Amino acid sequence: MTKARARAVAPPRGPKPDRHALYEVAVQGVDWDLDFLDRVFSYRNKGYEPLDFREDFCSTAALAVAWCQRGKDRRAWAVDLDPEPLAWARKYRLPYVREVAKQVTLIRGDVREARKPLVDVTCALNFSWWVFHQRADLVQYLRAARAGLRKNGVLVLNMFGGGKAEKPLVERTRKRAENGPDGTMLPAFTYIWEHESFNPIDRRLLAHIHFELRDGRTIKKAFTYDWRMYTVPELRDCVLEAGFRDFELWSEGYDAKAKRGNGVLYKRTKLDAEDTFIGYAVATR
Numbered sequence: 001m002t003k004a005r006a007r008a009v010a011p012p013r014g015p016k017p018d019r020h021a022l023y024e025v026a027v028q029g030v031d032w033d034l035d036f037l038d039r040v041f042s043y044r045n046k047g048y049e050p051l052d053f054r055e056d057f058c059s060t061a062a063l064a065v066a067w068c069q070r071g072k073d074r075r076a077w078a079v080d081l082d083p084e085p086l087a088w089a090r091k092y093r094l095p096y097v098r099e100v101a102k103q104v105t106l107i108r109g110d111v112r113e114a115r116k117p118l119v120d121v122t123c124a125l126n127f128s129w130w131v132f133h134q135r136a137d138l139v140q141y142l143r144a145a146r147a148g149l150r151k152n153g154v155l156v157l158n159m160f161g162g163g164k165a166e167k168p169l170v171e172r173t174r175k176r177a178e179n180g181p182d183g184t185m186l187p188a189f190t191y192i193w194e195h196e197s198f199n200p201i202d203r204r205l206l207a208h209i210h211f212e213l214r215d216g217r218t219i220k221k222a223f224t225y226d227w228r229m230y231t232v233p234e235l236r237d238c239v240l241e242a243g244f245r246d247f248e249l250w251s252e253g254y255d256a257k258a259k260r261g262n263g264v265l266y267k268r269t270k271l272d273a274e275d276t277f278i279g280y281a282v283a284t285r
C-alpha cells in the first residue's frame with residue numbers, strides 16, 4: 001500500500017485529551033501528598049486525624065476531593081483565582097464522587113485573603129506559591145494561610161532546587177494510560193517539563209509543560225509558569241516572619257540500587273548541593 005493510501009484509510013484520531021486530565025496524571029501524586037499531610041498533622045496533634053483542609057492554588061481540586069474521600073467527617077475548601085479549572089472540577093470531578101461532593105467547597109478567590117472556617121491543614125503544592133515574585137506578596141500569603149489555621153494546624157508547601165535545577169533543561173517522562181476523574185480513558189503519553197530560562201540574578205524561572213501523545217500529536221505549552229525560584233532559607237525566613245512557630249524541610253530518600261526515590265520523606269537539615277531535590281516545607285501555627 002502506498003503511503004498516500006495508508007494515510008487515506010488511517011482511523012480518525014478523535015479530539016486531543018484534556019490538558020487538565022493529562023496534568024493530573026503527569027504531575028500530581030494525590031495519595032502520596034495526603035499521606036504526608038495526615039502524618040505531619042497527627043504528629044503535632046497527639047495522633048489525631050485532621051478533618052478540615054484548605055487546598056490553596058487548587059486548580060482542579062484533586063487533593064480537596066481525595067481528602068474528603070478519606071472520611072465522612074472530612075471537609076475541604078479549595079481556592080483558586082482562575083474560574084476555568086474550578087469549572088472543570090465542577091464538570092469532570094464532583095459529579096463522579098457522589099455524596100463526597102457535598103463535603104467540598106470550591107472558592108474563586110485570592111489565597112492572600114485570610115479565610116474561615118479555620119482548618120487543620122492547608123497546602124500550596126506543585127510550587128504554586130512561586131507565583132509571588134515579590135517577597136512582600138509571599139509573606140502576605142503566608143500570614144493569610146496562618147490566620148486560616150487552627151492552633152497546631154500545619155501549612156505544607158513544596159519547592160524544588162539544587163544545582164541541576166537552576167538552568168535550562170528538558171525532562172521527558174513516559175506515562176501509562178489511565179482514567180481521568182470522570183472515567184474517560186486517557187492514552188499513554190510523554191510528559192515534558194522544560195525550563196526555558198533561569199536568571200540567577202532575580203531567580204526568575206520560565207517553565208513549560210508539554211504533552212506528546214503516542215500517535216505523534218503534541219500539546220505544546222499546555223501550561224506555562226513564570227516563577228521566582230525561592231531558596232529554602234528565603235522561605236524559612238518568610239514563614240517565621242509570618243508568625244509560624246517552626247519550619248521544617250522534608251525530602252524523599254534515595255534508593256541508590258534502584259537509582260530512584262525510595263518513596264519515604266525524611267526531615268532534613270542537610271542536602272547534597274549538586275542534586276535536584278523536591279522539598280516539602282512544613283510550618284506549624
Ligand SMILES: C[S@@+](CC[C@H](N)C(=O)[O-])C[C@H]1O[C@@H](n2cnc3c(N)ncnc32)[C@H](O)[C@@H]1O
Nearest residue numbers: 057058059080081082109110111125126128131
Ligand atoms: C500550578 S497550578 C496548581 C495545581 C495544583 N494545585 C497542583 O498541586 O498541581 C497553580 C494554580 O494557582 C492559581 N493561582 C495563581 N495565583 C493565585 C492566587 N493569588 N490565588 C489563588 N490562586 C492562584 C492558578 O490559577 C493555578 O490554577
